[in-house]
Amino acid sequence: MVENRSGEGAATHAADEVRYNPAEIEPRWQQIWAAQPDLYAAEAAPKPGETGKPKYYVLEMLPYPSGQLHMGHVRNYAIGDALARYMWMQGYNVLHPMGWDAFGLPAENAALKNNTPPREWTLSNIAAMKRQMERLGLSYDWQTEVTTCLPEYYRWNQWFFIQMFNKGLAYRRKSKVNWCPECATVLANEQVINGRCWRHEDTLVEQRDLEQWFLRTTNYAQELLDGLDKLDGWPEKVRTMQRNWIGRSEGAAVEFAMEDPATAPEDEKHLTRHAGTHVLPAHDDVKASGEKVAVFTTRIDTIFGATSLQLAPGHALVKTLTAENPRLAKEVEDLIEQQKKARETGDIGAIEKHGVFTGRYAINPFSNERLPVWVANYILADYGTGAIMSVPAHDERDFEFAKKYGIEMRIVVLPRRTVEVETDGPQETLLPYTEEDSLLINSGDFNMLGCVEAQHRMAAYAQEHGFGQATVSFRLKDWGVSRQRYWGTPIPMLYCEKDGIVPVPEDQLPVILPPQVEITQQGGSPLGRVPEFVNATCPKCGGPARRETDTMDTFVDSSWYFYRYTDAKNSSAPFDPAKVAYWFPIDQYIGGVEHAILHLIYSRFWTRVMRDLGLVKNDEPAARLFTQGMVIKGGAKMSKSKGNVVSPDDMIARYGADATRMYALFAAPPDRDLDWQEDGVAGVSRFLGKVYRFVMRHAAIARGVTAQATGSDPASQQLLRKLHQTIRKITQDFGGRWHFNTCIAAVMEMVNTFTAADEKIASGEVPPATVAVLLENLVLLLAPFAPYIACELWQELGRQGDLLRAPWPQFDEALAKEDELEVPVQLNGKLRSVVRVAAEADQDTIRDAALADEKIKAAIEGKEVVKVIIVTGKLVNLVVK
């Protein structure tokens, strides 16, 4: 026992006390854990009829193996690890896996730079990061590790691809694609941010025409949208972002017949292009040319106000029209150029509207009028039908365009009030008028209908007459998955002269990525330069075939990796559906908000595809999602260019893994950004030292004592009360808010209370049984946040068994309850005094105590108490005059 007699508290025993030395404790436990490969292994699903423990699948997003963990990772994993350990202690069967998102461009860049093969580079990075994770003491079951760049994994990407191909969900078409010159590959729309590459913020994305493989995400657009309503375990922010991304809009498609130019009236044929600024009435000879233009509109109710059609420069009909009109071709060329430029610079919203009249007319199927057909740079070829009816009076963009070119405006919708009193005021000042809570005018048989009703009726009318119908348009596109890269999953397709596109037979999977491929900066797929890879045999006819040389987008890998964890070594299927049925959905998924749309929409899509293949029963991959905040330093995101990167290795070397992890939880609530301050880590480390010394000082008392003591002596009562209040707080937080910062603060407070009783503990005034309870529970409460020190102290207390499976402490409301309360007393809302009353005191007692208080008595002297407000257990407010 250490000398502890000083009147100055614990001052004197410090000198000869054991020091907290994480550099010694942590590697030792790391070895002990490493020697038990099953330590973090989940139990198998119970057999039918058996009732096992409840399952809990906690998952953190798998990292890209860059070679170095950064603080964002540490924070992400500290959250997941605390939760996993807590759930273990709560008696759950926990699946807590980790893997590597191991394909991707940086490996090729590294190959170029250091002449290291991508595979070697990647695998050595994985080894390095795995060491860091182990050093952090994270509770992953490495027996379920998934590495996406290994054939054992990516063969199932290929297998899924073939299943999708067979179901028509994977298809090939030529399309304009986003091309990043830096990556020398195609990017999905999702990977283009303000016209720039998501990996290269300074690189403008170009448009190229290429044959590409697509997955039909649009088949699931509606379901992906509807599913969001049920995902109440996901942050509203993420759901909103996905809703915006899917971008559903209801409207109608309407076909406009093109007028045969030969039937235009004689006198019109000499008109200049400005003829195109006015709607012309139908004439007897009007005849359709056979060409049709479909437009998509959300405001079919305004169709009588349409005064032109506007085509996207890339619209199919524009090609026909320009073929016979060189002057037009030249002008359209300019429009395309403007649009391209705007898209590349990301200023699509700010581009100056330009357009050109084609000289042709289309016939409005509702009014039979002839509308001039234009080509305009503000119309997008890849949304809706690539053509619109322009209603300048009721659409801001059309209004702006029409004003510029002097195109006619026609008011067909007005506020109810205006229509009902038939005012003839200057209605033009209203324009553009876009409200839908309005009535139709100048719209033939549809006059006086409300907009919304008119939309339904007019769509029905269009359908009846065969030139349109109500329809829904989505912003979400099919997922382009082809990449002209080496380091990815080969797309398992063959091209045969005779049989066309043929999938690689399943028994020939995986299509192995050839190991020795020269990586160069020239464009096109590196695999195309490997004849042994390209040249294959057609499985149908046995003749020569050419292998697809593109690889898959790496978001394919991460779309289903978490299913593989449940059955990582399966060599005959991606996974055993029974295992997935047991573990899914993921109970808690944790990662950065930056994946709110890309990864998380693709994953939701993939899950539905697997469901429709009969492999899984769940619709959604994850029941709950948590998005943690960024780690910043000095107000800015950590980045090499800013030079404010803090290395986890440094922190661990200086303060230990426990302190580093715990600081990541302590410095801010997990959903908010965290400002990394090294002094704060030192503070947490000091706290752990205090805990360590406190437990070591009294461990001898606790060792061997197993009493359940609930000590009735005053000292025990006070200490146990604090203990049970703390258990209650942390237990409730794990089940709800996840404010681990205040959980750790609560443990600090508790330890402060305990150390203040140091002498009473040493002297025996606090019974040994109480001491044992305090120390044991302190260690248990620390276990999810600081596993090393917790295990060390658990052993020092002589406790048997694995701390990971030790039951989480139960709180006892009776013990947590205060028997006396301090009740603030306010006068007119201002604090004037505090009185102590019994916890169960009734309102009268509290009032009397307040009025009897000396300070209060003095303050209300000569005044009238108008009202007394008593909030039981909270405060008293006296309203005085």
Add this chain to the structure above:
RNA sequence: GCCCGGAUGGCGAAAUCGGCAGACGCAGCGGACUUAAAAUCCGCAGGCCGCAAGGCCGUGGGGGUUCAAGUCCCCCUCCGGGCACCA
């Protein structure tokens, strides 16, 4: 432009349901221990006035509701994120 967050001491933050603003920690100051330092321990600590008792002010700004507002309502400023010619 639209939609979400956020703004609280010197700093990170707390206040979960409208009820003592600033828990916990960092940095700081004073003290103990020490030949000295480190480590540790004890104490002080929102601002202003005051020897003190105490008083006044205070949660980005302005208004409001209430016995009582960081918290609810209206208006505004700044910061961060998402979407943005999507017909």
